[in-house]
Amino acid sequence: MRTGQDQSAETKSRRGLAPPAATAATPLLTSSAALCWGLQFALLNPVLALLLVGLYDAGPADVGWVLAIYNASGFVAALGIPSWADRRRDYLRPLLACGALTLALAGTLAIATALPVAVVALVVLGGPAGVGVSLLFAEMKHAKAAPSEVINVRAIVSFAWVAGPPLATFIMGSLGNRAILPVLAAVALLNMATTAVMIAKRRTANSVEPDPDPAILASGQSVHRRAVVPIVAGFVALQATNSAAVSVMSLFVTERLGLPLVWSGVALGISALLEIPALLVIGKLSRRLSSQALLATGCIAGVGYYAAMTLITGPELLIAAQPLNAWFFGTVAGIGLTLFQDLIPRPGLASGLFTNTRRIGAIVSGVIIAAGPGLGFGYQGVFGICAIVAFAALILIGLSRNTAPAA
Template structure:
C-alpha cells in the first residue's frame, strides 16, 4: 500500500524513467524517418537525385535555424517542458504531412520546417534533463549517457522497422507510426516530465574562438566535419544505391543501419572508458582509418552478407568520433568547455548541410557509386588532418 510519503520519494524515479522513455520514442520517430527519406523522395515523390540532395540540405538548414532560435529563447526565459511538448506536436504534424502529401514544394517548405521543430525536441529534452539532474542531485554525466543509449537503442530498432513498414504497408503507414511516436512523447512530456520555469533571465555567451591551439582546433573541426559529412552522404545515398544499383531488397538498408547502431553502443561505452587512459587523438585516428576501410569496402562489396559484416567498421568509425570528438575539442580548448561543445555540435550540422548538395549533385552527374568515392576521399583527408594535430 502506497502512502503519500512513499509516492513522493518515488516521484523522482518516475520522472527519470519518463526522460528515458521520451528519449527512446523521440529516437524512434527520427529513426523511422531519416533512413527512408531519400527512398521516399525518389520513389513516391519521383524527385531526381539533385532534388533529393537539395531536400536534405534545406532540411538540415531548417533544423539549424529552428534549434538555435528555440535554444536562445529557452535558455533565457522559456519553459522547456512546454517547448518540448509543442515541438513533439509539430513533429507529429510534420510526419502526417509527409504521410498524406506528395507535393515536393509543400514538403520542402512546410515539411522541413515542422521536421525542424520535431528534431529540436531532443536537445531541449537533454537540457531539461540536465537541469532536473542538477536540482535533484543526480549524476548528470551518467544520466545523460543513459539517455543517449536510449536513442542508440531506438536506432537499432527504428531503421529495420521503417523499411519493413515502407515495403509491407507503404510510406503512409510508416510516417503515421512516426507521428504516433511523437504523440507518445507529447503525452509523456505533458504528464510526467517536471516543469522548471526560469526565475530570471540568463545571459547567453556568444561562441568564442579558441584561445589556445587554434591551428589544431581548426584541423579537428575540419576532420570532424568531413567525418559527419561522409556519414550523412552515406545515409542519404545508401538506400537508393541498394535498391537502384545493386537491385537488392529495401529491407537490407534498414538492417545495415540498425546493425551499425547496435554495434556503436559497445564501441561508445568502451571508448568512454578508455578515453582517459589512451590518447583521444589516437582513438580518432582509428575512427578515420575505419572510415577509410568502410567506404573502400562499399565501392567493391555487393553481397548482402558482406555488406552487413562491413558495418563493424562503420560502427567503429561513428562510435569513436561520437564518444571522443567532443572531449578532444575540450582538451584543445581548456577553460572553454561550452564553446568547445558547440564547435563539435556544429561539425555535425555543417556536415549534414554540405552532404545534401554533394551527394545529390554527384549522384545526378555520375551515379550513386561516385558518392562513395567522395566519402572515401573525405575519410582520407580526415586521416591526414588528424595525423597533423599535435598533442595538446
Template structure:
C-alpha cells in the same frame, strides 16, 4: 546500505524518463528518414534531382532554425516547453507527409516543420546535461547511455520503416510516427524536469557573445564536420559500391548498416566509461584512428567477410564521436548547453550537405573507390584538427 542507495540513484525515475524520451523520439525520426527518398519518388512522383534538392534544402533549413533557436534556448524560457513545441511540430509534420502529396507544399511547409522538429533532440540532450550538472549526476555516462538509446532506435527504426511503408503504405508509416511523437510529448510533459538557468560567469559571458571567437570551438566544429562528411559519404555510397562495383547482394548493405548500429551501443557505453578515466580528447582521437583504419579497409578489402569485420572499426568511429563529441562541445562552451549541442548537430547537418555534393560528383567521374580514398584523407585531416583541441575535465 550503500549498494541500495546506489541502486536507487541509478533507478532515478527522471533518469529513466530521459532514456525513454530519447528512444521514442529517436524511433519516430528513424521511421521517417530511411524511406523519405522512396516516398518522394513513388508517392510524390518527382525526379531524382528534386529528391536531392529536397534533402539539401531540408538540411540547410535545419541548420538555420537550430542556430536561431539554440541562442534563445540558453537565455530565455523553459527548455522543456521548447522541446514540447518541437515535438508538436514533429506531429504536424508527420501528418502533413501522411496526407499530402504536393511537392511544393512538402518542400516549404514540410521542410519548415521538419526543421523545427529537428531541434527536439539537441534540446533534450541540453536539458539532460543541465539536469546532470544540477543533480551532480555523472555527466559522461549519463549522456552516453542516452546516446545509446538513439543508436538502438536506429537499429529498430529503419527495418520497421520499410516494413510499414511496403506492407501498409506511407499513410500508416507517418501516422505511426505522429503517434509516437504525441506519446513522447505526454512523457516529456509529465516526467522531464524544468531546470533553472545557471547564472553565467563574466568569462562565460564573453564566450556567449559568439562561440566562433573561441579557436578551440572552431577547430572542433570543423573536425566534426569532416568526420560526419566521411560517415555520410559512406552511407550514401556503400549500397551502390557493393552492388555495382563489387557485385555483392544489395541486401548486404542493410546487414552492414544494422551490424554497425548494433555494435555502436556497447561501444558508446564503453566510451562513456573510459572517458571518465582518460578524458574525452583521447577517446575522440582513438575514434578517428578507428575511422582511418575503416576507410583504409574499405579501399583494400572487397569480400563480404572483410566488409562485415570492418564494421567493428566503423562502429567504434561513429559510436565514440556520436556520444563523446557532443560532450566535448558542451565542455568547451560552459553555461551554453543548448548552443553547444546545436553546434554538434549542426556539424552533422553540414557534413551531410558536403557529403552529398562530394559523393555524387566523385563517384560519377572517378568511380566509387575514389569516395573511400577521399574519406581516408578526410579522416586523417580530422584527426590532425581534433589533436589541436584541448581536453576539458568536468
C-alpha cells in the same frame, strides 16, 4: 577541455555535495524520452523521399530540391531554437513545442494532396520539430548530467535509428505509404507526454530547491572561439567521411567487390548494431579517460577502417572491418556531443552546432564521393580519401588542446 577537477566536481554533484540538477528527471524517464525522440525522425527521414513520390507524385528533381529545402530549414532551426532556449534557460517547453509541431506535421502530410502543401509543412513544421533530440541533450547538460550519462542516452538514440527505418518500411510495405503518418503522430504524442512529465518533475524540484544565483550562471559563459574552430572543422570532416562511406557502400559492394547488393545492407546493419555496445563502453571509459584521448582512438579506428576498405576483396573482410567503423562513429557521436558541451557553455548552442556538423558534413561528402572515381581510383578511392580526411581531422582536433582555455 575537461580536467581532473572538472570530473571531481561532477562526481561530487552526483554524490550530493554540489547543487542538485535543475530537473528531477529519472534515468528511466530520460531514456524513454530518448527512445521516443530518436524514433520520431528515424521513422520519417529514411522514407521521406518515398513518401514524396508515392503521395504527391514528386519526380526525381522534385525530391532533390524538397529535401534540400527541408534540410536547410533544419539547419537554421538547429541553431536558432536551441540558442533561444539558452537565453531563457528552458529547454523543456521548446521540446514540448517540437512534439506538437511533429503532430501537426503528421496531420498535414496525411491530408495534403499537393506537393507545395507538403513542402510548406516540411519547412515550417518539420525543420523546427527535428530539433527535439538536440534540446533533450541540452536539457541533460543543463541538469548537470555526467558525460557518461549523455553518451549512454546517445546509445538509445542510436538504437532508435537501427529500429526505425526497417519498422517504417515494414509498415509502409504492409499497410501502404500513408500508414506511417499515424504512427509518427502516435510517437509525437508519446514525446509530448514524456516531456510534460519532465516539466512537472522540474517544477517540483524547483519548488524545493531555489534557482542558482544568476551571477553564478553567468560566469564562464563565453564561447572560446579559438578552441571551437578546429573542433568544428574536425567534426565536419569526420561526419563527411561517414556520410561518404555510407553513400557509396552499395556501389562499392556491387561494382568493386562484385557481390550481391544485400551485402551492403548487412555491412551497414552490423556496423549500426555494434555502435550501440560501443557507445556503452565509451560511456564507461569516459569516467577514466579524457574526451580527447577517446576521440583519438576513434579517429585512429576510422583511419584503419577506411584504409582497410581499400584492400578488401571479399565479404568476410568486409564484415570483419565493421567493428572499427562502429567504434569510429561511436566516438564521433558520443564523445563529440559531450566535447561540444564542454567547450561551449551554452547547452543548446553546443548541441545544435554539433548536430549541424553532420548536415555540413553530408554536403562536403559530395566532394569526396566525386573525387574518388574522378581521380581514377574507383569507389575504393573514396575510402582512401576518407582515410586521409579522418587523419587530418585527428590533427585538427588535437590542435584544440593548445587553444582550449585553462581550467
